[in-house]
Amino acid sequence: MRHPDDMRPVDLFDEGLPVLPDQTSDDTDLGWGEWRSDSDVSHLIEERPPHWD
Numbered sequence: 001m002r003h004p005d006d007m008r009p010v011d012l013f014d015e016g017l018p019v020l021p022d023q024t025s026d027d028t029d030l031g032w033g034e035w036r037s038d039s040d041v042s043h044l045i046e047e048r049p050p051h052w053d
Helices: 042-046
Strands: none
Touching: none
């Protein structure tokens, strides 16, 4: 005996909204309250370890 759900068509290639986003807003610099442009390398120079000198 077949169940009614067995006869229901299922679209396996649904291009709807993603279930979970790839990155949340909390996982960004802005979410942590910091903003830096991608080309700003001054923070890298400031945080340079002393043994690199």
